[in-house]
Amino acid sequence: MSTPSAPRSWLSCDWSQWLYPGPRRVFTPDEMARAGMQPWPKGMDQYLYVNLILLLAVTTQAQRQFAWMWPAVLGLGWLALAVARWLWRSPTARRLNLACYIAGFVVAGAGVLAVKSGWRDETRAQLPLALAIMTSVLFAWWLLTLFRVQQIEARLRELADQDAALRLSTRLAAAQIQPHFLFNTLASLQHWVDTGDARAAPLLRDFTAYLRATLPMFERELQPLADEVGMVRRYLAIMQARLGARLSFAIDVPEGLDATLPPGLLLTLVENAIAHGIEPQLRGGHVGIAARRDAGRLVLTVRDDGAGLAPGWTEGVGLANTRRRLLSAFPAATLTLADAAPGCTATLTLPD
Known part of the structure; x- marks a missing residue:
C-alpha cells in the first residue's frame, strides 16, 4: 500500500523561474536537425493583427489626436511576431529572457522619455494599459517557447519510437x-x-x-x-x-x-x-x-x-x-x- 506523498514545500519550488523563466531543456544542433523545422503557424499572425485592429478601432474612434497609435501599435505587433518567430526557430530560456528583458527596458525607456518630453499625465494615464499589453506579450512568448519545446520533444520521441x-x-x-x-x-x-x-x-x-x-x-x-x-x-x-x-x-x-x-x-x-x-x-x-x-x-x-x-x-x-x-x-x-x-x-x- 503506497503512502501519500507529502505536499511540496514552498522552499522546494524552483524560484529561479521568477528571474529566469523558460524551459530548461536545450536541444543540440543534431536534435534540431533531426526533429526538423515545423512551419510557423500563419494563423497566429492573422489572429494578432485582427485583434490589434479591433482594439485600435475601439480606443481611437472618438480621439483623432491618437491616430498615431495605429502605425505604432501595428509596428509593435509586427516586432512581437518577429521575436516570436525567432523563439520558434530556437526555443531556449536564454533567448526568451533576452527578449523579455530587452522589451522591459525598451518600454521603461520609452516611458521615461515620454515623461521628460512633457507627457507626464498622458504617460501616467496609459501606464496600466502599457503594462497589461507588455505582460500579455511576454506571457505569450513564454507559452510559445514552452509549446515549441514540447513539440520538438514529442517529435524526437516519435522518431526514437520509429527507430526502435x-x-x-x-x-x-x-x-x-x-x-x-x-x-x-x-x-x-x-x-x-x-x-x-x-x-x-x-x-x-x-x-x-x-x-x-x-x-x-x-x-x-x-x-x-x-x-x-x-x-x-x-x-x-x-x-x-x-x-x-x-x-x-x-x-x-x-x-x-x-x-x-x-x-x-x-x-x-x-x-x-x-x-x-x-x-x-x-x-x-x-x-x-x-x-x-x-x-x-x-x-x-x-x-x-x-x-x-x-x-x-x-x-x-x-x-x-x-x-x-x-x-x-x-x-x-x-x-x-x-x-x-x-x-x-x-x-x-x-x-x-
Whole structure:
C-alpha cells in the first residue's frame, strides 16, 4: 500500500523561474536537425493583427489626436511576431529572457522619455494599459517557447519510437530468415560428418564464415551493398553445397557500386527465389543477382528460372516484412515481383 506523498514545500519550488523563466531543456544542433523545422503557424499572425485592429478601432474612434497609435501599435505587433518567430526557430530560456528583458527596458525607456518630453499625465494615464499589453506579450512568448519545446520533444520521441520499431523489425526479419536455413544446414552437416562425406569440411567453413558475417549485421539499420552481397554469396555457396548440381548462380554487381540498404533485404529475395523457384523443381535451376545505376537510382534484381508466380499468389510474412523495412528506411523505394517466363524476377529500386 503506497503512502501519500507529502505536499511540496514552498522552499522546494524552483524560484529561479521568477528571474529566469523558460524551459530548461536545450536541444543540440543534431536534435534540431533531426526533429526538423515545423512551419510557423500563419494563423497566429492573422489572429494578432485582427485583434490589434479591433482594439485600435475601439480606443481611437472618438480621439483623432491618437491616430498615431495605429502605425505604432501595428509596428509593435509586427516586432512581437518577429521575436516570436525567432523563439520558434530556437526555443531556449536564454533567448526568451533576452527578449523579455530587452522589451522591459525598451518600454521603461520609452516611458521615461515620454515623461521628460512633457507627457507626464498622458504617460501616467496609459501606464496600466502599457503594462497589461507588455505582460500579455511576454506571457505569450513564454507559452510559445514552452509549446515549441514540447513539440520538438514529442517529435524526437516519435522518431526514437520509429527507430526502435525498425530495429525490432530488423531483428524479427533476421529471426525469420535464419531458423529453417540454419537447421537444414546443420542437419546436412551432421549427416555428412556421420557418413564421412568430403563435403562436410567446405560446408563447415562456408557456414562459419556466413554466421560470422551475418549475425553482427542485423544490429545495423543500414549496411553497405558490398557487405550484403558478400553475405548472399556465402549463403548461395552453402545452398549449392547442399543442392549440388541442382543449383547454379551468378552475381553481377560492380565492385565500385556504392550504396546502402537495410541488412538482409537482398538475402530475403534470394532465399525466396531458392525456396519457391529452385527447390520445388527436381531439375533445380539458376539464380541471377544483378545491380546497376539507372537514372540516379540503384536497381537490384534477383531472377530465378523456376515455376514463376502461382496464380493468385499473395505476399508471405517474410516479403511483407522486407517491404515494410524497405519503406521505413527509404520511403521512395520500390519492390516488385513479376513473372519472367520462366521463373520470377524481383526488382528493388533505391534512391541515391
